[in-house]
Amino acid sequence: MTDGPFALIFPATDETIARAAALLASGQLIGMPTETVYGLAANAWDSSAVRKIFEAKSRPQTNPLIVHVASVERLSDAMRWPPNAVVQRQLDAIIDLWPGPLTIVCERSDRIPDEVTASSSTVAVRIPAHDVALALLDACDFPIAAPSANRSRYVSPTQADHFYGPSGVAEHVAMIIDGGPCQWGVESTIVKLGDPGPTLLRPGAISLQELADRFAIEPESMLAINTHQESILVAPGMMREHYCPTTKLVLLDRSNSQTSDVEPTSSRVGRIAFSNISADEADRYAAVETLSSRGDLREVAHHLFAALRRLDAEGLDAIHCDTCQQNGLGHAIMDRLKRAAARHSAG
Numbered sequence: 001m002t003d004g005p006f007a008l009i010f011p012a013t014d015e016t017i018a019r020a021a022a023l024l025a026s027g028q029l030i031g032m033p034t035e036t037v038y039g040l041a042a043n044a045w046d047s048s049a050v051r052k053i054f055e056a057k058s059r060p061q062t063n064p065l066i067v068h069v070a071s072v073e074r075l076s077d078a079m080r081w082p083p084n085a086v087v088q089r090q091l092d093a094i095i096d097l098w099p100g101p102l103t104i105v106c107e108r109s110d111r112i113p114d115e116v117t118a119s120s121s122t123v124a125v126r127i128p129a130h131d132v133a134l135a136l137l138d139a140c141d142f143p144i145a146a147p148s149a150n151r152s153r154y155v156s157p158t159q160a161d162h163f164y165g166p167s168g169v170a171e172h173v174a175m176i177i178d179g180g181p182c183q184w185g186v187e188s189t190i191v192k193l194g195d196p197g198p199t200l201l202r203p204g205a206i207s208l209q210e211l212a213d214r215f216a217i218e219p220e221s222m223l224a225i226n227t228h229q230e231s232i233l234v235a236p237g238m239m240r241e242h243y244c245p246t247t248k249l250v251l252l253d254r255s256n257s258q259t260s261d262v263e264p265t266s267s268r269v270g271r272i273a274f275s276n277i278s279a280d281e282a283d284r285y286a287a288v289e290t291l292s293s294r295g296d297l298r299e300v301a302h303h304l305f306a307a308l309r310r311l312d313a314e315g316l317d318a319i320h321c322d323t324c325q326q327n328g329l330g331h332a333i334m335d336r337l338k339r340a341a342a343r344h345s346a347g
């Protein structure tokens with residue numbers, strides 16, 4: 001092991017991946033890259049290892065975990081196999097999105113312990129599109145349970161060094177494999193399969209429109225409020241306050257002409273811009289993070305959580321952040337931002 005501030009971070013090599021697989025097999029936690037955000041990984045078949053995830057994150061035990069598998073052939077390690085005809089048909093429509101930032105919720109395999117699913121009969125499963133994650137999954141003869149590797153309710157990590165610091169979980173892992181900055185920077189899209197359904201449980205890197213096109217249905221019909229009139233069903237972890245920085249986050253409505261509402265009122269205000277802002281405007285802020293020069297939402301998502309973390313570490317009075325249209329990737333970006341702002345907003 002190396003010394004220094006990031007002693008547990010190792011570059012991804014055949015050797016470190018084999019070591020991580022052995023650590024997982026022995027019941028320990030490790031940090032793993034994926035194309036969305038970094039995961040806090042455990043052997044999904046090992047209930048005592050899975051319990052360590054909840055302790056490390058201070059995560060409510062009622063909030064179930066996503067299980068990662070290496071390939072379609074190994075879906076049966078996590079979900080009931082074969083699925084019923086309805087689920088099979090829905091799965092066929094989206095299966096080529098894997099490996100990718102898509103998670104399905106369906107009936108679980110008997111091998112998945114209650115700890116993973118919060119005792120639900122369903123399980124969330126995905127095949128990540130990241131070479132290191134896939135190599136690690138390949139090296140394990142069990143599936144990997146991995147939530148985002150942050151303390152519960154804080155911003156998800158998108159770089160290996162995000163395991164360190166006040167919201168980090170480094171002290172709970174045996175090693176962290178560095179896979180570079182995550183390509184997407186927002187979590188996977190979660191869709192519940194079955195009847196009624198399919199239902200969107202969390203907007204993510206794959207857009208609602210793209211899924212609706214695959215299923216040949218209207219996007220609106222996939223929203224939980226439409227498919228489940230009686231019990232409004234969302235992913236149990238979708239609390240109103242989530243992804244929260246410690247600093248007050250204020251969302252700027254650029255279509256609102258009343259911009260005086262959001263003028264910085266102290267010199268200790270930071271700014272997250274989705275595209276270049278004027279020098280005049282930048283001068284009014286203590287720090288500015290420009291996520292994309294031209295408002296490209298792929299770039300915005302990619303840089304968003306790291307920028308939030310950097311500004312949150314500055315001890316500012318507030319962070320003012322741009323907003324965008326809630327479609328395509330903007331749906332996931334705005335979902336995260338609204339939850340991140342909820343702690344300090346009224347109601």
Ligand code: TXA
Pocket residue numbers: 034036037038039040063064065066101103105117120122123124128146147148149186187188189190201202234235236237238
């Ligand atoms: O991109 C991602 O999905 C990342 C990477 C690491 O794969 N993982 C991730 O995990 O975002 P986490 O734990 O932060 O979010 C998992 C979400 C939670 O909102 C949880 O409630 C939901 O998935 N979930 C898990 N199992 C479920 C189930 N059986 N039914 C409904 N929702 C479920």
Ligand code: MG
Pocket residue numbers: 147148156
């Ligand atoms: Mg999370």
